[in-house]
Amino acid sequence: MSTVAVEVIYRGIFQRTLARNIVRSIVFAARKEGKIGTAFGRYGDSPERNGIPAKQFAVVADNAEELEETLARYEPTEVDVTINVDDTMCKGIESWAWYGLQPINQLTKANGTLIVTSRQDADSLIEDIHQKDTAFGLSISKSTVSFSGLWVYKDDHTDARILGTLCNVCPQLFSFDSMAQAMAEQGNDETKVASARRAYDGATTRQVEPGEGSSEVPFTFDLLGWQAMEEGLVIRAQGKGGGFRGGDEGFQPDRNEVFKKFSTRSMRPVINFETCIKCTLCWLQCPDTCFDVTPDGLFDANMESCCGCGVCEAVCPVPDCVTMVSEADFN
Ligand code: SF4
Ligand code: SF4
Structure with missing residues (x-):
């Protein structure tokens, strides 16, 4: 397998616990199959700037050397799967850590997959997603976008559905059984594992061809350097x-x-x-x-x-x- 990287793009503090649950579960499930992994966050916001897009990553490898090699970088430069837990971010994201708009699929590898939590259908979402030079898959986890608020986590099974979908679209990561076992060991009840199973069984992927999608050029800024200021x-x-x-x-x-x-x-x-x-x-x-x-x-x-x-x-x-x-x- 070598290394598999997954990013979760979420709305800052409103969805931080959701994102953390997803990346942690990925690592726990990988361990069930004797793999090694790590989960970490980037660009997290605070109450003063809530809702700003942020990222969490899970990186899974067959052995420690492979994992260390991947983690020598600040964050993965490309990922096998991008998970977007708020479909409004399909139009692009601007975190506090960079200026300009970053396409939601910027890090998604050629033939990788973008999973989006949404009530919209694939064709509608593709109108918002910036086109790429390479093909990728789009898989929709059907549900209303989960916003748990600042301090309270609303367990509406969004993480379970995402994880079930992930097992389907990225089978090289781990099997559904490993994920179900990891979920149960983390204290998730049977109904939650059942939600993951339904998502796993029902997941479909729409192939997005090179050049398909929004042709908008993401906005950028010419920034002054320190010498100019x-x-x-x-x-x-x-x-x-x-x-x-x-x-x-x-x-x-x-x-x-x-x-x-x-x-x-x-x-x-x-x-x-x-x-x-x-x-x-x-x-x-x-x-x-x-x-x-x-x-x-x-x-x-x-x-x-x-x-x-x-x-x-x-x-x-x-x-x-x-x-x-x-x-x-x-x-
Ligand atoms: S130069 Fe004078 S004031 Fe300075 S440390 Fe020496 S004795 Fe003290
Ligand atoms: S002169 Fe002032 S800054 Fe210098 S060592 Fe003494 S107290 Fe510190």
């Missing part, structure tokens, strides 16, 4: 060796004009020049290069740069030479 995104590095004030005036490094974080400070170091032994440790260890060298060769923290971390106080070998003092004590 310098203001607000880019903090330029300091020039090499630039801007030192030295000689009789001491030594002060060039500092960034725009990157300041001193307002985060709750404490500031106060240096006792009377006891400083000029060991340079504070100057060397300060993570923000805050220390200026005074004309007398002492080290003084520059308050335009200091974030108040206290490292200088910790490294100073002279007791009470560097003291962290609350910002509230300064006007």
Whole structure:
């Protein structure tokens, strides 16, 4: 068999549990046949942006090496089966993770299968689905689209019907009996296994030919790169060796004009020049290069740069030479 990859495309948080149940069941069923698999999610949304298309994947392999090879990628670049649990997404999907419209069948392999939960018939759905250069199968799991809401999972057997259909269209994955066994072991009752069986027995696949389907060109955007959006995104590095004030005036490094974080400070170091032994440790260890060298060769923290971390106080070998003092004590 080598590797079989399945993606479940779902409406964000409304269908997350449904998608998770499907991919988990795929892996459990595969294990019944001594295979190895994993399930994982991508692009999941949160309540603030609910309903955004997201994906979960199940990858099944004959052995660990094959699985590891597949998982070296961020996600599969093509899948044997795409499962779409909301037929309105047949028109294409745009998640928060990319800009532009992705055809629902973009990852579906040549001669792979797209399973859609829908009350529509195949010809009607094909009008919405973007055409491909290669043939694929379209199998419809007849039911109303399942939306379980944000926090409550409504067990309307959609996952069972999808899994039954999957066993029919992708027999190289596992047998229906293995799936039924895995479902029962996950606590699904007999009625649910029966729903899967009915879907398995009744599943049909409509061949979609190359070039058949919507000819719409999915919309895309020409996005600006980070170099075109310098203001607000880019903090330029300091020039090499630039801007030192030295000689009789001491030594002060060039500092960034725009990157300041001193307002985060709750404490500031106060240096006792009377006891400083000029060991340079504070100057060397300060993570923000805050220390200026005074004309007398002492080290003084520059308050335009200091974030108040206290490292200088910790490294100073002279007791009470560097003291962290609350910002509230300064006007
Ligand atoms: S408190 Fe931290 S940031 Fe400020 S001078 Fe000391 S070491 Fe540098
Ligand atoms: S670590 Fe203390 S003694 Fe050493 S240079 Fe800094 S302030 Fe002076």
